[in-house]
Amino acid sequence: MSFPWAKNYEPVNPVMKFMDEKLPLPRLVYNAVGAGYPVPRNLSYWWNFGVLAGFCLVLQIVTGVVLAMHYAANSGIAFNSVEHIMRDVNWGWMLRYMHANGASFFFLVIYIHIFRGFFYSSYKAPREMIWLLGVVIFLLTMATAFMGYVLPWGQMSFWGAKVITGLFSAIPLVGEPIQIWLLGGFAPDNAALNRFFSLHFMLPFVILGVVILHIWALHIPGSSNPTGVEVKQESDTLPFHPYYTAKDGFGLGVFLIIYFAFVFFFPNMLGHPDNYIEANPLSTPAHIVPEWYFYPFYAILRAFTFDFIIEAKLWGVLAMFSSILVWFFLPWLDKSPVRSGHYRPLFRKFFWFGLIPCMAVLFYCGGAPAAEPYVMISQIATAYYFLHFLVILPIISSIERPEPLPFSITEAVLGSDDSAVIEPAAKAAE
Known part of the structure; x- marks a missing residue:
């Protein structure tokens, strides 16, 4: 999104000047999340959840990489390796609880982000590509979460894998070969666990790549806003920094308080107790269910x-x-x-x-x-x-007959005061 009133990046420090000439990373950051990125001035806290989703993704990647250093993707010892992480690895219990609860909070944030998009029609032109990439991110996140649910190799992990992969057998002609190919056999076992671990480790980085495309697509038309009215004048916008970095920072602080309350005080509330029983192919749970977000x-x-x-x-x-x-x-x-x-x-x-x-x-x-x-x-x-x-x-x-829209974002925020709407536009014209 480019506006004539957007500030241009002009480094003063000699080191930053050198960086800007050779590798314009500071300019990229400035234009993406700094004062060089004008944002509608009326964004509510419902717009915080995009940033929170990005934070959750980074949190899952960091904790997941550390956990992978201690996890054994072998059906004979996978369950015990998780117990080893919980009992013997320094701060392993916290990392595991952060990762497990982080998945639940990630989906909670994503669902709010999606339903905000439903209500404010964030999928409408000119933002169709932003929406389509967002749906792709959601599908990839679901696949990643399912594979991660299998890794602890508890009862619900094993039987969840059996039920979900069994769905492919419903496809005529090719269903059963696909199921066998996915599992590496006729039932979830060592081959399936290795496949799911590899994909669970790899897919978050694919998601990160699509998130970058999602943000890139967002910067072309700019952010939507609660009125649905497009930006018309300088007074309709504010620089992303410091206004929205402060607002997102406040939202992140509230999120972290709730998130760590679950990590430290209710770490198993969002999980299933049967998953603390080692997988047993000969014992079917009374009630097989996926994680709550499915x-x-x-x-x-x-x-x-x-x-x-x-x-x-x-x-x-x-x-x-x-x-x-x-x-x-x-x-x-x-x-x-x-x-x-x-x-x-x-x-x-x-x-x-x-x-x-x-x-x-x-x-x-x-x-x-x-x-x-x-x-x-x-x-x-x-x-x-x-x-x-x-x-x-x-x-x-x-x-339906829609209600009258405000003339501009400024009018929606400050009212129809001429000095609030016309004067900034006149200054921009000068």
Whole structure:
């Protein structure tokens, strides 16, 4: 994003001048997160979660690399190597709890970031590529988290791997060969554990690369904002530093307080107790569930219980993947010229009283036993989920009458005072 009023980087220190000439890294940082990057002045704390997601990714990479130094990817000793980390490695217990709880907090931050994008239509032009890359990041994060869940080689790790990889067997003709290829055999064992460990270690760096593309794409049109109105004048923006670095720093401080409260006081609250039992292929847990952040998609998977043309298992697999793939098409499904949900009364009602309760129900049913009434409830919630994105959203965007938008971001923040809106524009023109 380039504006005529954006400050240019002009190093004063001789060392910084040399760096800027030979390797313009200081200029890159200045233009990416410094005073050279103008940002809409009305960003709320909902916009903090992008930075928090980046922090969580770095936290997971750092703690994961250290844990990998002590972990043994061998089905015979994997469980004991985790216990070794917890009991014998200096600060190993803290690193493991930081990594395990960091995954949960990472997904919590990502979900808030995504649903903020839903409400403020962050997927609309000219930011389609930012949104598409964000969905790719989410899919890669889900794959990484699943493989990481297998590594402790507890009961839920083993049976979770067996159930999830077993989904591929529902694909006609090629399903079973794919499942055997993924596992390196007919059941999760040493070969599967080595594969998952390698991919779990590698994928976070792939995610980091896509995150860089995500941020790069963001800097072309600039950040969206709660009004959905594009930047028109200098008074609509503030430099990212120091205004938003301070705001993001405050949000990060609050996040760290809550995060370390879980690490030190409730480290196992978000995990499953069965995963502290070593994997036993001959003992099936009474209730196999994934981690909590997979619950809504697990509920969608289990919602299909009858065969229709193809078997129910394949319907469930297709629906589970489609529930995320449908997000790729949101820029074209939602045709409303207005972005922000604050100015779309009908959209706002269906968002708060339709989509949000639907996701809450799917979260609950995903962790509940695969029995009635939970299966029926998840079927209703799954039907509404797809109706919301494929039917309701396109219809709403065609028939609703949005409320009047403010003339500019400045007007939305400071009111329609002429001195607040016109004078800065006149100064910019001079």
